[in-house]
Amino acid sequence: MDERTTDPVLFPWRYGAGVLVFFTLCALIRSVDHDESQYVAAAVLTAHGYLPFRDFAYLQTPLQPFLFAPVAWLAGPWVWPALRLVNATLGAVLVSCVWRAAREAGASARAALIAAGLLALSDILLFSIATARNDALPAALLAAALVPIVRAQQGRGSAGQAVLIGLLLAAAAAAKVSYALPAAAYGVYALIDRRHRPLAVLAGAMPMVAFVAWTWAMAPAAFVFGTLRFPALAPAEYYTPGSWKMSYLAKAVDALKFFALGPALLALVLVRRRLMRPGVVEWLVLAGLVAALLPFPTWRQYLLPVLPPLFVVLALVWDRAPPGRGLRIFTVVTIFAGLAPSVAAAVQALDGSSMLVALREGRAIRTALDSAGVQGPVATLSPQFLGVTGRLPDRRFAAGPFYYRTHQLADPAIEPRFHVVSADRPADLDRAPPAAVLIGGEAPWTAGDSDTDALLEHWAIARGYRTVAIDSTRFRLYVRRP
Structure with missing residues (x-):
């Protein structure tokens, strides 16, 4: 047999x-x-x-x-x-x-x-x-x-x-x-x-x-x-x-x-x-x-x-x-x-980049979003951290940092149809600014590049977004002023 x-x-x-x-x-x-x-x-x-x-x-x-x-x-x-x-x-x-x-x-x-x-x-x-x-x-x-x-x-x-x-x-x-x-x-x-x-x-x-x-x-x-x-x-x-x-x-x-x-x-x-x-x-x-x-x-x-x-x-x-x-x-x-x-x-x-740490950071982000009254989608290069907050990522950032860091891969007129935005061409962000911007998840501790995150942070600061206190040494939250 x-x-x-x-x-x-x-x-x-x-x-x-x-x-x-x-x-x-x-x-x-x-x-x-x-x-x-x-x-x-x-x-x-x-x-x-x-x-x-x-x-x-x-x-x-x-x-x-x-x-x-x-x-x-x-x-x-x-x-x-x-x-x-x-x-x-x-x-x-x-x-x-x-x-x-x-x-x-x-x-x-x-x-x-x-x-x-x-x-x-x-x-x-x-x-x-x-x-x-x-x-x-x-x-x-x-x-x-x-x-x-x-x-x-x-x-x-x-x-x-x-x-x-x-x-x-x-x-x-x-x-x-x-x-x-x-x-x-x-x-x-x-x-x-x-x-x-x-x-x-x-x-x-x-x-x-x-x-x-x-x-x-x-x-x-x-x-x-x-x-x-x-x-x-x-x-x-x-x-x-x-x-x-x-x-x-x-x-x-x-x-x-x-x-x-x-x-x-x-x-x-x-x-x-x-x-x-x-x-x-x-x-x-x-x-x-x-x-x-x-x-x-x-x-x-x-x-x-x-x-x-x-x-x-x-x-x-x-x-x-x-x-x-x-x-x-x-x-x-x-x-x-x-x-x-x-x-x-x-x-x-x-040393501080475990899933438990990520979930703890997410809870701190949720508390900050709650205190700021943010209910809508959040612009961030690290949308994986938003799951625990109950908020959706801004759909223009669904690809994380990978399109945002590009320069000339798509025509500026087509980017809104593709639901993407790049750091070099933030016109679509200016047209429809997000309610909040979350910074800190695209960094060396996640095998990312903090310089890319800084580009989004500079955009938020230049547009007058206010800083919201967050119980985290890694993340920073910016909320659009009324």
């Missing part, structure tokens, strides 16, 4: 529970990050009936705000930590799907468990599932698709499973545009190997294609700007010409560094021969590498599309050629390397 048929369908519960507890702790103790701003704001605004692109700027493909809006509505003032916990749960789902895909591919239970455990200890994954960004959702969808993909490769698939593959891969691309490349790569593979039922895969993708087309149709220019133009143009504008970060050498160094923070680089080395003769899972590894290395500059979360298929292949290699003692010792070294950044982030959080 095939050993797979005696296995439970899901990841063994004791290991799954352990991974979930570990990821939850990582999410709760990791220091806050300004990257979380637009994702928290998008979920909150969507929960209140506003739609991405049509009503506020969103700099990604649109699925996540719609899926996470119910969480934001239910969590209320706890929306920021709640979204972190959702991502931690998605991380546990991702690991369990990689384990199951490895078992379906023929790896032993032990090898599949080792591969899943090594994946769970990679810094690329640990960062992505511990913050309220948009990395965990598409990666979990890709990992879930690997299970029926492996079944189809072995001739055990069905039309229904092919439809599911199309739906999952299209949903991943609808949550983050970089996952469109692995999805397209699988579509090409399915055309070559008809065991994968390309027409059924296409049928499964159509609901997500229709959903994305609907969001595009509501605001075509804003959609194209948020999903394609901004990601392509903003880094080159933000970094000075000739900057090291924008060089190919920096890309190579950063990619090696991020892969080496954990077992991912070791996994790439161990599976290199299989990548020369790719099957469908290896094909997805290669597509993930291309998707990861296309953007400039390279950040750790960009490498996440590589990991789910990579560790499925690793399980097969580990099973058929178990490593010797020296390699096992080196694997332990990579585990410590993967944990080191998370430990450093936790230490930083203890």
